[in-house]
Amino acid sequence: MIGGGGGAFIANPHQKAIHFDGTRRVTSVALHPNPEIAMNEANQWPYPVKGYTSYDEMFADQANLPEDEKLDYVLIVTPNFVHFDPAMKALELGIPVLCEKPLTTNLELADQLVAKAKEKNVPFAVAHTYLGHWTSWFMRHVVTSGLLGEVRWVDSYYIQGWLADKLEDAGQMQAEWRTDPKKAGGSGCGGDIGTHAMMQLRFVTGLEIDRVSARLEKFVPGRPIDDHFTVYGELSNGGKCLVRASQVCIGHLNDLGIMVAGTKGAMKWRQEEPEKVTILLQGQPDRTYWRGAVAANDGFLGDVPDWLLGEPTIPAGHGEGFHDAFARLHREFEKTVRAYKAGEAWECDGSRYANIDDGRKGLAFIDACLKSDEADGAWQPVS
Incomplete structure (x- = not known):
């Protein structure tokens, strides 16, 4: 270490x-x-x-x-x-x-x-x-299986509130380096948690973000890099997305989530309820799936791979969480x-x-967002 x-x-x-x-x-x-x-x-x-x-x-x-x-x-x-x-x-x-x-x-x-x-x-x-949550792998299977149809729209976000005050001036170590462009990089909020929202989108959908129109904002006076991050994007299949992050929304802790909307249905998930995935198809009742409670031959989901079903280490109803994702x-x-x-x-x-290629994509995304923000939100390609 x-x-x-x-x-x-x-x-x-x-x-x-x-x-x-x-x-x-x-x-x-x-x-x-x-x-x-x-x-x-x-x-x-x-x-x-x-x-x-x-x-x-x-x-x-x-x-x-x-x-x-x-x-x-x-x-x-x-x-x-x-x-x-x-x-x-x-x-x-x-x-x-x-x-x-x-x-x-x-x-x-x-x-x-x-x-x-x-x-x-x-x-x-x-x-x-x-990405280590079982439900992240499950959502990836749902999208790539075609259940939702062609992806039209994705809203992927990570909202926090811990930097609503200028903690970097109070000697808070985590705040000090995260708000220093020499230590954090060109984007604060975007680099820290916006990349999580972006990576969740890429992993779950299997799509890339090809172009971005971005706004990187500083709400706390005197802060040199962004604490609020909003990006409109164009996906590699022609769909659209919103990648948003904030560290100044009081009351929000680690509110990472994603909603995927396709031509046949939609799906939503929140990291603060990590075992739960909700799937919505037009004209049908909403269905909520829980980690460990997915059947092998679900008539709605189709065949779920054995490797995915066998991955959870504890039975349904005993909650996995943050440490399990790391593990x-x-x-x-x-x-x-x-x-x-x-x-x-x-x-x-x-x-x-x-x-490592995914890691590079995160930096290419941030690089394009910085260029877009400098150009008053003009569209920029993600290289």
Whole structure:
């Protein structure tokens, strides 16, 4: 694990998720840029791990270790501006990477990582957590099965309220770096949570956003980058979409959701009720499906694949949640990494977790949105 010290919340759910299945564990940590803090926190880890004063020291030590003690993959949970360097150094050593989103702070750096991952042929995942919900996989099946017909319209959103006040001036660590363009990148709200809404749309529908007309707004006085993000988009099949995010809507916590409207019906889902998917077909009663309660040969859904039905780890009525979504990403990436380490055929095709190309798409989307906003909302292609 690289990063995660100093009270960063994201390290905790990742650590829990890593241990869900008993087949992987954290062995080495470089937790903080301050060497003293890094080692103190390593020594306070819940079980023995090898602590390092920096990720450079961690990587240098790989040459001194026997093969069965070398890192299988690295997890990068640093702020955005410290994603690129450790990821690039891991790829140079042939070490697979699971990196928190966004992939980097800008498209140019993302392109360099993509090129290196392909040159070295090394697995690389991006931690778009919410793709790990079973219901995200289920919705992807519903859309690609044709049940809703041709997708006409998608509304994908992520609404928060925690930055309605200027917390960055009060010493709140998470707010400080997320509102600093040197650390977060050119977009604050869009890069932080707008990319989640965008990735949910791409994953569920299998469609790309080809063009955007965007508005990036700052509601809190003195904030240098956006805290409110609204994007109208054109989909690769000719449909339209709205990708919206806000961090100034008081009362909203982590309100990620999606509504897909097709020529035959519609479907809706909210992350704060992650086990529930509602499907609506014209002239028929609404149907609500719950994780774990979907039948193999549902007359309405058609044949649901056995692999999808067998994926939940607990029976229906016992709720999965945020940690389960993280665990599903690590579980699937572990399968890829084990195949890679064994010299077997492997793939990161984006069907179970976001890969490095998906991560690049997130940066290309943000890049196009920034250009559109600068041009007063003019349409911009997503490259």
